[in-house]
Structure formats: structure tokens, C-alpha cells
Amino acid sequence: MTALAVRGVRVTVPASTANLGSGFDALGMALGVHDELEFAVVDGGLEVEVSGEGASAVPTDERHLVVRAFRAACELVGVEVPGLRLTCRNAIPHARGLGSSAAAIVAGVAAGFAFAGRESDTSALQLAAEFEGHADNAAAAMFGGVAIAWTQGDRFRAVRVEPHPGVTPVVLVPAEESSTRTTRGLLPSKVPHEDAAFAAGRSALAVHALSSDPSLLLDALDDRLHEPYREPAWPATTRLVRSLRAAGVAAAVSGAGPTVLALPPDGVLPPRVDTAGFQARRVAVDLGGVRVAPLG
Numbered sequence: 001m002t003a004l005a006v007r008g009v010r011v012t013v014p015a016s017t018a019n020l021g022s023g024f025d026a027l028g029m030a031l032g033v034h035d036e037l038e039f040a041v042v043d044g045g046l047e048v049e050v051s052g053e054g055a056s057a058v059p060t061d062e063r064h065l066v067v068r069a070f071r072a073a074c075e076l077v078g079v080e081v082p083g084l085r086l087t088c089r090n091a092i093p094h095a096r097g098l099g100s101s102a103a104a105i106v107a108g109v110a111a112g113f114a115f116a117g118r119e120s121d122t123s124a125l126q127l128a129a130e131f132e133g134h135a136d137n138a139a140a141a142m143f144g145g146v147a148i149a150w151t152q153g154d155r156f157r158a159v160r161v162e163p164h165p166g167v168t169p170v171v172l173v174p175a176e177e178s179s180t181r182t183t184r185g186l187l188p189s190k191v192p193h194e195d196a197a198f199a200a201g202r203s204a205l206a207v208h209a210l211s212s213d214p215s216l217l218l219d220a221l222d223d224r225l226h227e228p229y230r231e232p233a234w235p236a237t238t239r240l241v242r243s244l245r246a247a248g249v250a251a252a253v254s255g256a257g258p259t260v261l262a263l264p265p266d267g268v269l270p271p272r273v274d275t276a277g278f279q280a281r282r283v284a285v286d287l288g289g290v291r292v293a294p295l296g
């Protein structure tokens with residue numbers, strides 16, 4: 001067993017938007033909306049306090065996602081925590097396509113690593129991605145900026161790409177939720193080769209557009225790989241993506257939806273696009289990813 005490096009940590013973890021069009025399970029970008037969590041070692045037991053998003057819905061016992069990820073991380077790095085007091089102040093909306101589950105997992109993993117005196121690294125990403133099932137959101141939440149994620153056998157890998165300052169996101173968040181697990185169930189096991197080729201070109205272009213030339217974002221965010229199949233789950237989201245794109249605004253479904261991600265120049269949407277039913281919010285790109293500080 002490793003000795004505890006600290007007795008408590010404060011963790012700040014960003015939301016993220018995944019896929020960015022055709023980069024299904026491969027591209028993510030961290031966003032400037034953050035959950036704040038405190039992990040304090042206590043003599044025994046588990047105490048979980050949650051405020052903000054999801055407070056009335058998430059369990060406050062061993063089933064809590066942050067607790068599960070934290071415990072798995074502690075086991076991996078070899079630290080034993082006798083008891084835990086966890087405080088979560090959540091700002092990331094749940095089940096809206098803004099990476100709330102990845103943020104919760106990354107926060108738990110980062111805290112577990114910090115208790116062993118370690119920073120989040122490739123083994124932390126591996127654990128977080130195993131929990132989430134894919135690494136696009138998790139890599140973005142862990143390392144900030146734009147993430148390119150891929151798998152090598154059963155290993156999850158990712159690199160961080162610096163976003164261009166002209167990438168200015170607006171998220172359009174509807175009131176209703178949509179579960180990622182449910183809409184992954186709508187995806188086919190095979191797609192036409194033509195659509196795969198379309199996705200390869202678009203997702204490669206997305207990396208260039210996000211890092212070097214935002215004027216190419218409209219083409220880059222076009223998708224045939226997941227959005228058409230998931231449309232029955234969120235028809236209003238699909239309509240809004242189409243209206244924005246018809247008005248020349250780069251837009252895609254954020255993650256598994258139902259939030260819409262728009263990347264208009266200067267973060268300003270044309271007033272003629274009807275966004276009724278969605279709360280539009282301009283957000284920064286988070287550049288640093290998860291942050292961990294000792295509890296004072």
C-alpha cells in the first residue's frame with residue numbers, strides 16, 4: 001500500500017463535447033463549464049453531499065459514479081482511504097451530451113491518483129475510459145483542449161491538440177434528457193463504405209479546422225455516422241442542427257445529444273435561426289482539463 005500523500009483534495013473538472021460531427025468516439029473538446037468536488041479523508045464510512053445539477057437524481061451511497069471511479073482509482077494506485085466525505089457542486093447538466101458522466105469519472109480518478117501523490121496520466125485515462133466505455137469525453141475532461149482518442153486492442157489512447165482561439169462554442173441545451181446508453185443502442189453495427197469514407201475525411205478535417213482554420217468548421221462538423229440514426233431520440237435537436245447549418249453556422253449534435261453544439265464566428269448566432277426550446281449559452285474552450293488542489 002502507498003501512504004496517503006494528502007488528506008483531502010478539491011477537484012475542478014470541465015464539461016466536454018464529443019464527436020464534433022463525424023469523429024464518433026474519437027474527438028472531444030473540453031468546455032468552460034465545471035463541476036467542483038471536494039474529497040476529504042475521514043475515519044470511516046461514506047458521506048456524499050450533492051448540490052446543483054442532478055442533485056435530486058443521483059444516488060448518495062456507494063453507487064454514486066464519482067465514488068465508484070474514486071474507489072477504482074485508489075485500488076489501482078494502491079492507497080487505502082478509511083472513510084470519505086465527498087461534496088459535489090455540479091454545474092454540468094446531466095444526460096444532455098455535455099460529458100457529465102465523463103467529468104464525474106475523471107474527477108473521481110484524478111482524486112484517487114492525487115491521494116497517491118500522482119497526476120492523471122495515461123493509466124488514469126485508461127481507467128476513466130474503461131468506466132465510460134470510450135475515451136473522447138474522458139480525454140478532453142482530463143487534459144483539456146481538443147482530444148483525439150483511439151483504441152489499440154483494449155488500450156485507450158489520446159493526444160491533446162491545442163484549439164484555435166477562433167473556436168468559440170455556443171451550446172444550445174434543451175430541457176429534456178437523453179441517455180447515452182439508449183441512443184448508442186440506436187446505432188447500426190455496420191455503415192455503408194461511402195459514409196465511412198465521408199466520416200474519415202470530415203473528422204480529419206475537423207482536427208485541422210479546430211486547431212488551425214475555423215473557417216472550415218461548417219464542412220468539418222457534417223456527420224452521417226451517428227446523428228441520422230439517433231434522430232428519433234431528439235427530433236428537435238436534429239431540426240436545430242439543420243437550421244443552423246442551412247444558415248451557414250457550423251453545428252453538430254453534442255456527444256450523444258440532445259444538446260446542439262454551434263461554433264459560429266465570435267460565438268454569435270444569426271438572429272434568424274429559431275432556437276426556441278433551447279437555452280443558448282456561450283462557453284469558453286477549457287484548455288487545462290481537470291485540476292486538483294490540496295484541501296486547505
Ligand SMILES: Nc1ncnc2c1ncn2[C@@H]1O[C@H](COP(=O)(O)OP(=O)(O)OP(=O)(O)O)[C@@H](O)[C@H]1O
Pocket residue numbers: 016018035054058064065066088090093094095096097098099100101102104137178179180181254255256257
Ligand atoms: N456528477 C455526477 N455525479 C453522479 N452521477 C453522474 C454525474 N454526472 C453524470 N452522472 C450519471 O451519468 C448519467 C448521464 O450520463 P450519460 O452518459 O447518459 O450523459 P452525459 O455524460 O451527460 O452526456 P454525453 O455522454 O452524451 O456527453 C446521469 O444520469 C447520472 O446517472
Ligand SMILES: N[C@@H](CCO)C(=O)O
Pocket residue numbers: 018019024025026134136137180184226255256
Ligand atoms: N461518442 C459518444 C459520446 C457520448 O458519450 C457517443 O456519441 O455515444
